[in-house]
Amino acid sequence: MENFNDPSSQHEGGSLFRGLEINEQGKFYIDEASKWAKLLGIIGFIALFFILIAGLGVLMVGSTMMQTSGMPISGSFIGLIYIAMALLYFFPSFYLFKFGTITRRGIQTENIADLNEGLRYLKSLFRFLGILTIVIIGFYIIAFLAFGMGALTSRL
Numbered sequence: 001m002e003n004f005n006d007p008s009s010q011h012e013g014g015s016l017f018r019g020l021e022i023n024e025q026g027k028f029y030i031d032e033a034s035k036w037a038k039l040l041g042i043i044g045f046i047a048l049f050f051i052l053i054a055g056l057g058v059l060m061v062g063s064t065m066m067q068t069s070g071m072p073i074s075g076s077f078i079g080l081i082y083i084a085m086a087l088l089y090f091f092p093s094f095y096l097f098k099f100g101t102i103t104r105r106g107i108q109t110e111n112i113a114d115l116n117e118g119l120r121y122l123k124s125l126f127r128f129l130g131i132l133t134i135v136i137i138g139f140y141i142i143a144f145l146a147f148g149m150g151a152l153t154s155r156l
Contacts, residue, residue, distance in 0.1 A: 027107050034104040034118065041097025048089050055082025088132070095125035 022030070059082075062075020103118025105111070 030115075031104060031107045034100045034107065036100070037096045037122075038100025038104065041093050041095075041100055044089060044093025044096060048086050048093055051082055051086040051089060055079050055086060058082060091128050092125060095121045095128065099125065 056079065058075055059079025062079055099118050099121040101118075102114050102121065106114030106116075106118055
């Protein structure tokens with residue numbers, strides 16, 4: 001069975017992808033993808049900045065405003081949620097930006113080390129998003145069960 005997880009794995013006396021070459025069309029597609037990834041990474045950093053500013057603003061001003069309005073959740077808690085969202089948003093933006101810049105440099109200079117490094121960041125992006133998706137689905141399941149149990153106990 002082939003081991004795609006280990007980049008040093010051997011396959012019938014050689015590397016699994018021994019002799020793999022990227023033709024001009026493949027280079028074009030990777031170059032285009034890297035441009036868009038870099039743009040989305042930059043936009044992500046800008047959005048991250050605004051989310052962080054909003055979180056700090058709500059953290060500082062919201063605590064006094066929420067107390068006077070009688071809201072059950074404090075402004076500090078909402079501000080901390082915004083800051084946590086900004087921290088989570090950092091990693092996909094960072095991975096996209098690094099993939100875009102390093103991969104594009106690797107394609108333009110035909111440097112396989114840069115191309116591999118850029119693809120490593122793409123792998124990290126998908127791993128992060130996959131783990132985050134699993135965690136969020138877990139939270140949804142827990143919330144669904146908690147609300148279901150709450151609904152059942154309120155009828156008793």
